[in-house]
Each structure stands twice: as structure tokens, then as C-alpha cells.
Amino acid sequence: MIFDEFAIKSQIRAVTDFPKPGVTFRDVTPLFQSPRILRMVIDSLVQRYVESDCSHIGAMDARGFLIGSILAYQLNRPLVLFRKSGKLPADVLAETYSTEYGEAKLEVHADSLCEGDSLLLIDDLIATGGTLVAAATLARRMRASVYEAAAIIDLPELGGSRKLQDMGIPTFTLTAFALDEA
Structure with a gap:
């Protein structure tokens, strides 16, 4: 399947004033209602990482789980879940971080990764980078x-990609x- 950025963008819904006034939320759920577009997204990611040296896929709660689980299956890699506070049943490591809306806490099972593991982090979007920075810190x-x-x-x-790149x-x-794009 040929990658078509316009087709992907056309399936991302802009929701104004959500979750608070002045914010335009980029909703990826319509992507999951289009098998063709979802396949394009997943195939593009699989092609990028099929020969990579990453040993694990780290998926962010909650929309990152949808993409990450498919990607982990397709790449035959273990899936590590980074969850919102209080959702994991065993021993966890936690990291508090700032979001564009306030403060949050991310947790991961303490035995999910070890020295030598190489983690590919997956989420639906990179905004301020808080969730992905917290996951990287936990890893x-x-x-x-x-x-x-x-x-x-x-x-x-919003600077999230730059924050991650500044962390190497x-x-x-x-x-x-x-931000002003319809």
C-alpha cells in the first residue's frame, strides 16, 4: 500500500475547545474506523521498524495501546504498557510529568525491561512530549x-519532539x- 499523508490527515478529526477552551484536540479514532487508513498507518510503521534493533515496543495509555499492540504483534516484539496511575497490579515504577492540561503520573511494571533492552515508544501524537518523556525516563x-x-x-x-531529541x-x-491548521 502506498503511503498517503493526505489520506491519513483527512481521517484525523479536529475537536475545538476540548478538553478545555482554546485547545484543538486531534482525535485519531476515525483512523480506526477506516481499515484502509489503519492498514496504511500500521504498514508504514512496520516497514520503518521491521529491521530495527529495538527489542521491545512501549505503548502509551490509551490510544498508543491500539497502535502499539498491532505493531508488537507484526514485529514479533514484547509489548510494554505505560499506564496511568493505579492501573497496573504488580510492582511499578512511577514518573510524574506535566501535560498541557496539568500534572499526571505514568507507571510501568518494574520488571518490564532490563539492561540491554532497546525500546521503541509508540503513541498517537506528540504534543508537549510529557508522556513520552516520562516513559523514556522510566525505561x-x-x-x-x-x-x-x-x-x-x-x-x-508544542515542543514535544524537540524535548525528546534534546534527551537524545x-x-x-x-x-x-x-496549531492553527484546520
Whole structure:
């Protein structure tokens, strides 16, 4: 299947004033209602990482789980879940971070990664980078490395990709939106 950025962007819904006034939320759920577009997204990511040295896929709660689980299956790699606070049943490591809406806490099972593991982080979008930065920090606390942070969408004006790159973590996205883009 040929990659078509316009087709992907056309399936991303802009929701104004959500979750608070002045914010335009980029909703990827319509992508999952289009088998053709979902296949394009997944195939593009699989092609990028099929021969990579990453040993694990790290998926962010919650929309990152949808992409990450398919990608882990297709690449035959273990899936590591980074969850919102209080959702994991065993021993966890936690990291508090700032979001564009306030503060949050991300957790991961303490035995998910170990020294020598190389983690590909997956989420639906990169905005301020808080969730992915927290996940990278947790991975490094377990002495794993972060291969790359990937998402469907980048919102470059919010600086998340730059924060990750400043941490030495390459980023990859399939498309980007300017803050004022419809």
C-alpha cells in the first residue's frame, strides 16, 4: 500500500475547545474506523521498524495501546504498557510529568525491561512530549535504552519532539499539524 499523508490527515478529526477552551484536540479514532487508513498507518510503521534493533515496543495509555499492540504483534516484539496511575497490579515504577492540561503520573511494571533492552515508544501524537518523556525516563531507570519515539501526529509548535531529541531520543511521525491548521 502506498503511503498517503493526505489520506491519513483527512481521517484525523479536529475537536475545538476540548478538553478545555482554546485547545484543538486531534482525535485519531476515525483512523480506526477506516481499515484502509489503519492498514496504511500500521504498514508504514512496520516497514520503518521491521529491521530495527529495538527489542521491545512501549505503548502509551490509551490510544498508543491500539497502535502499539498491532505493531508488537507484526514485529514479533514484547509489548510494554505505560499506564496511568493505579492501573497496573504488580510492582511499578512511577514518573510524574506535566501535560498541557496539568500534572499526571505514568507507571510501568518494574520488571518490564532490563539492561540491554532497546525500546521503541509508540503513541498517537506528540504534543508537549510529557508522556513520552516520562516513559523514556522510566525505561532509563530500568537501564534500558530508547530506540526512538514514534507517533501518528506531531504538533511541533508544542515542543514535544524537540524535548525528546534534546534527551537524545530520535522521533518519527507520519504527519504533523500546525496549531492553527484546520
